[in-house]
Amino acid sequence: MALRRKVTLNDIAGACGVSRATVSLVLRGSPLVHADTRQRVEDEMRRQGYVYNRAAAGLRRRESSSIALVINDLSNPFFAEFAAGVDEALAAAGYVTLLGSSGESAERQQAVLGTLLEYHPAAIILSPAEVSEASRVARVIGRSTPLLVFNRRLVGDAPTDFAYDFLGLDNRAGARQATEHLLALGHRRIAFFGGHLDSSSCRERRLGYQDAMREAGIEPEPQWTVESAPTRLEAAAQTGALFVRDPAPTAAVCYNDAVALGLMQGLIRRGRHPGHDFAVTGFDDIPEAAVSAPPLTTVGVEPRARGRQAATLALQRVRDPGAAHAPVIVPVRLIERGSTCPPPA
Amino acid sequence: MALRRKVTLNDIAGACGVSRATVSLVLRGSPLVHADTRQRVEDEMRRQGYVYNRAAAGLRRRESSSIALVINDLSNPFFAEFAAGVDEALAAAGYVTLLGSSGESAERQQAVLGTLLEYHPAAIILSPAEVSEASRVARVIGRSTPLLVFNRRLVGDAPTDFAYDFLGLDNRAGARQATEHLLALGHRRIAFFGGHLDSSSCRERRLGYQDAMREAGIEPEPQWTVESAPTRLEAAAQTGALFVRDPAPTAAVCYNDAVALGLMQGLIRRGRHPGHDFAVTGFDDIPEAAVSAPPLTTVGVEPRARGRQAATLALQRVRDPGAAHAPVIVPVRLIERGSTCPPPA
DNA sequence: CTGAAAGCGCTTACAG
DNA sequence: CTGAAAGCGCTTACAG
Numbered sequence: 154m155a156l157r158r159k160v161t162l163n164d165i166a167g168a169c170g171v172s173r174a175t176v177s178l179v180l181r182g183s184p185l186v187h188a189d190t191r192q193r194v195e196d197e198m199r200r201q202g203y204v205y206n207r208a209a210a211g212l213r214r215r216e217s218s219s220i221a222l223v224i225n226d227l228s229n230p231f232f233a234e235f236a237a238g239v240d241e242a243l244a245a246a247g248y249v250t251l252l253g254s255s256g257e258s259a260e261r262q263q264a265v266l267g268t269l270l271e272y273h274p275a276a277i278i279l280s281p282a283e284v285s286e287a288s289r290v291a292r293v294i295g296r297s298t299p300l301l302v303f304n305r306r307l308v309g310d311a312p313t314d315f316a317y318d319f320l321g322l323d324n325r326a327g328a329r330q331a332t333e334h335l336l337a338l339g340h341r342r343i344a345f346f347g348g349h350l351d352s353s354s355c356r357e358r359r360l361g362y363q364d365a366m367r368e369a370g371i372e373p374e375p376q377w378t379v380e381s382a383p384t385r386l387e388a389a390a391q392t393g394a395l396f397v398r399d400p401a402p403t404a405a406v407c408y409n410d411a412v413a414l415g416l417m418q419g420l421i422r423r424g425r426h427p428g429h430d431f432a433v434t435g436f437d438d439i440p441e442a443a444v445s446a447p448p449l450t451t452v453g454v455e456p457r458a459r460g461r462q463a464a465t466l467a468l469q470r471v472r473d474p475g476a477a478h479a480p481v482i483v484p485v486r487l488i489e490r491g492s493t494c495p496p497p498a
Numbered sequence: 499m500a501l502r503r504k505v506t507l508n509d510i511a512g513a514c515g516v517s518r519a520t521v522s523l524v525l526r527g528s529p530l531v532h533a534d535t536r537q538r539v540e541d542e543m544r545r546q547g548y549v550y551n552r553a554a555a556g557l558r559r560r561e562s563s564s565i566a567l568v569i570n571d572l573s574n575p576f577f578a579e580f581a582a583g584v585d586e587a588l589a590a591a592g593y594v595t596l597l598g599s600s601g602e603s604a605e606r607q608q609a610v611l612g613t614l615l616e617y618h619p620a621a622i623i624l625s626p627a628e629v630s631e632a633s634r635v636a637r638v639i640g641r642s643t644p645l646l647v648f649n650r651r652l653v654g655d656a657p658t659d660f661a662y663d664f665l666g667l668d669n670r671a672g673a674r675q676a677t678e679h680l681l682a683l684g685h686r687r688i689a690f691f692g693g694h695l696d697s698s699s700c701r702e703r704r705l706g707y708q709d710a711m712r713e714a715g716i717e718p719e720p721q722w723t724v725e726s727a728p729t730r731l732e733a734a735a736q737t738g739a740l741f742v743r744d745p746a747p748t749a750a751v752c753y754n755d756a757v758a759l760g761l762m763q764g765l766i767r768r769g770r771h772p773g774h775d776f777a778v779t780g781f782d783d784i785p786e787a788a789v790s791a792p793p794l795t796t797v798g799v800e801p802r803a804r805g806r807q808a809a810t811l812a813l814q815r816v817r818d819p820g821a822a823h824a825p826v827i828v829p830v831r832l833i834e835r836g837s838t839c840p841p842p843a
Numbered sequence: 844c845t846g847a848a849a850g851c852g853c854t855t856a857c858a859g
Numbered sequence: 860c861t862g863a864a865a866g867c868g869c870t871t872a873c874a875g
Contacts, residue, residue, distance in 0.1 A: 155819065155820060156641065156642050156643075156644065156819045157640070157641040157642040158642065159618070159642050159852095161851090161852055161853085162852065162853065163852080163853095171861075171862085172861065172862045172863075173852085173853080173854090173862090174854080174855080174861070174862060174863080174864095175860085175861060175862075177853070177854060177855090178854095178860095178861090180853095181854085185860060185861085186860070186861085187860055187861090190860080190861085202640045202641070202642075204615050204616060204618070204640065204642075205616045205853090206557075206616065206618055206851095206852055206853065207616040207617055207618075207853095208553040208556065208557060208617060208618065208852085208853090209557050209851075209852035209853040209854095209867090210852080210853050210854070211553065211853090211867090212551075212553060212554055212557060212851095212852080212853075212854095212866095212867045212868065212869090213852080213853045213854045213855085213866075213867045214853085214854065214855090214867080215867065215868095219596075219617075222597070227578050227579075227581060227582040227585075228575065228578055228579050228582055228785065228802075230573065230575060230578070233572050233573060233575070233578040234572075234573055236572060236597075237572040237573055237599055240572075240597050240598065240599055241599070241601075244598065244610065244613065247613075249596050249597075249598075249613065249614065249617055250596070250597040250598070251564075251594050251595070251596060251597075252567070252581075252585055252594075252595040252596070252597040253585065253589065253594075253595070254582055254585055254586070256586075265589065268589065268592075268594065269594060270549050271549060271550045271551065271552040272552055272553060272564075272594055273504070273549070273551055273553065295502070295547045295549065296501065296502040296547070297501050297502040297503065297504050297547075297549075298501075299501065385785070385786070385789055386785070386788070386789060389789055414789075415789065418789050418790070418791055421791045422791075440573060440730075440731075441730070441786070443731075444730050444731060444734060444759075444760065444763055445763075446762075446763055446766050446767075446791070457573075474500065474501045475500060504868095506867090506868055506869085507868065507869065508868080508869095516845075516846085517845065517846045517847075518846090518868085518869080518870090519845075519846060519847080519848095519870080519871080520844085520845060520846075522869070522870060522871090523844095523845090523870095525869095526870085530844060530845085531844070531845085532844055532845085535844080535845085550869090551867095551868055551869065552869095553868085553869090554851090554867075554868035554869040554870095555868080555869050555870070556851090556869090557851045557852065557853090557867095557868080557869075557870095558850075558851045558868080558869045558870045558871085559851080559869085559870065559871090560851060560852095844875105845874100845875090846873105846874085846875090847873095847874085847875105848871100848872095848873090848874105849870100849871090849872095849873105850869100850870090850871095851868105851869085851870090852867105853866100853867085854865100854866090854867090855864100855865090855866095856864095856865095857862105857863095857864090857865105858861100858862085858863085858864105859860105859861090859862090859863105
């Protein structure tokens with residue numbers, strides 16, 4: 154099957170015996186055009202299967218109707234949901250999403266940003282790879298495209314003339330709530346499990362954990378902090394690290410849900426019963442959290458709503474480039490389900 | 499912070515005292531340009547922070563370097579992985595991914611396709627909503643953009659002059675393998691659980707199940723087929739339907755992993771032990787399948803690799819629009835893990 | 844080796 | 860109410 158040539162404004166104008174300008178006015182719904190002319194033009198467009206060329210229009214009008222979205226890990230449901238939310242809100246606002254993924258590699262992130270910039274998006278939404286330096290990101294993005302960073306802080310200071318928006322979660326308060334919940338159940342030996350401490354979100358969550366512990370008069374033992382990649386698989390593999398020394402913890406505040414679900418898996422393999430003889434909390438409230446066995450007590454952050462919010466913030470910035478750049482921190486709340494229990498007697 | 503004006507070829511040409519044409523040649527790495535000139539131009543580009551405008555170039559060259567990707571459900575890890583694979587391969591080939599999602603709504607899919615077409619992508623990759631009519635899809639896409647459909651067939655016949663590529667899984671063979679595995683373990687009363695029979699992939703998988711059953715001399719009872727939305731939650735809720743009549747099945751071939759994991763959840767809630775007193779198989783091998791409790795015996799389809807393959811096929815079509823349109827069906831294979839067992843004595 | 848000119852598909856003052 | 864003209868940022872023959 155041969156592909157058909159694309160129909161342009163010129164084709165329609167020619168067929169109707171009017172000028173391109175008139176067709177353009179019809180397209181943009183101008184009241185200047187005579188109703189008969191409008192009708193003829195619209196019929197002809199339908200007949201020929203005309204498709205507007207937004208790139209050409211954008212070029213002429215010097216404006217962009219795309220927004221670039223760079224995700225660190227699309228296979229994590231948290232980020233997949235976030236991306237879905239971004240796309241949903243952008244589409245509703247008449248923008249198209251240019252997708253890129255970094256796979257948690259700062260190198261790839263640079264390359265992806267460089268490529269996406271060539272499409273001159275109106276703004277960039279970046280969920281950064283674990284260790285992304287502000288200076289490098291600033292260098293590739295330049296000073297003519299607004300940037301919204303989601304979830305993790307960029308590392309180091311950005312150049313003074315490089316401002317960007319930030320949308321993050323109240324990680325510290327969320328982890329604190331989770332820890333306080335475990336303390337209230339009677340736990341004293343509580344681990345902070347999973348994540349890498351060089352990521353800002355992980356550090357913040359650990360601070361919240363430490364806040365609650367110290368407020369309860371407990372100094373967390375170093376071996377109660379176990380790092381792992383923020384994935385289910387890695388977390389399951391690290392489960393043993395919680396039990397190498399006595400007295401072992403009776404509960405764990407996990408970096409996120411993926412890690413918490415992995416830990417529950419790891420516990421079950423070791424013959425333990427999360428929610429009965431060991432308490433686990435997560436962070437994110439991904440869809441699986443509600444249906445795991447047992448259902449996961451976790452900190453709800455509504456990733457899809459965060460995606461919509463990120464899109465909204467980015468579009469606000471497009472409309473008003475001069476506004477101040479105050480970071481937006483989203484409050485979070487603990488959702489109690491079945492994976493927490495008092496410590497075994 | 500005021501955004502800076504974008505730098506264009508003209509700015510560079512002016513600053514270097516050469517013409518736009520020369521700068522353009524430098525950009526495209528032409529050997530015609532004198533080494534000194536090239537150096538001066540490249541330095542100036544770096545100095546001014548020039549960013550190529552691919553949309554403008556594409557307009558002039560009458561070619562597109564974007565591909566549209568429309569996903570039915572980004573919150574299903576299977577499709578999220580697929581999308582990640584598509585994006586990975588497209589980026590490697592120098593294309594950008596225009597993302598859209600239909601949320602399993604055929605209406606929204608039409609709207610999303612319409613919008614994305616205005617960016618004149620070189621091709622469209624569509625993972626269609628559950629019931630997508632070929633004629634409607636054909637109408638919105640027209641005859642000048644190649645289409646690759648993934649995973650599900652479009653419903654009804656397309657107009658004769660509308661050809662599209664198809665990448666699908668060997669659903670029938672996969673479900674057959676799963677069923678044969680259960681038969682080999684000694685099961686006779688085997689259910690086909692989950693999915694909607696008006697989706698082509700579900701119908702095909704059910705045929706594979708029926709093939710294996712009949713070959714073993716067993717006529718599947720109607721009540722052994724239980725439909726549900728292809729999600730974990732819905733499947734968990736439908737678990738009871740398997741046990742309303744005696745003799746109840748001792749095993750279930752599930753439509754996909756999400757459904758299988760939901761069924762396992764539902765079984766556990768009813769006091770049963772999947773992998774010990776009831777056998778379950780899945781389809782897809784999403785990441786969770788390997789780490790569920792018990793790990794899920796399933797049919798591996800490698801969604802990320804399928805994404806890369808879809809991108810490759812779409813790009814082939816872009817290069818050679820006249821080639822024949824033979825559907826590509828990917829062979830699949832059973833991965834044995836812990837969720838299957840012989841029937842209880 | 845480099846420049847002047849035309850043109851991709853659109854929009855926007857400006858005439859009339 | 861409609862058309863002629865200029866121009867968005869680029870590329871591509873064609874001269875020289």
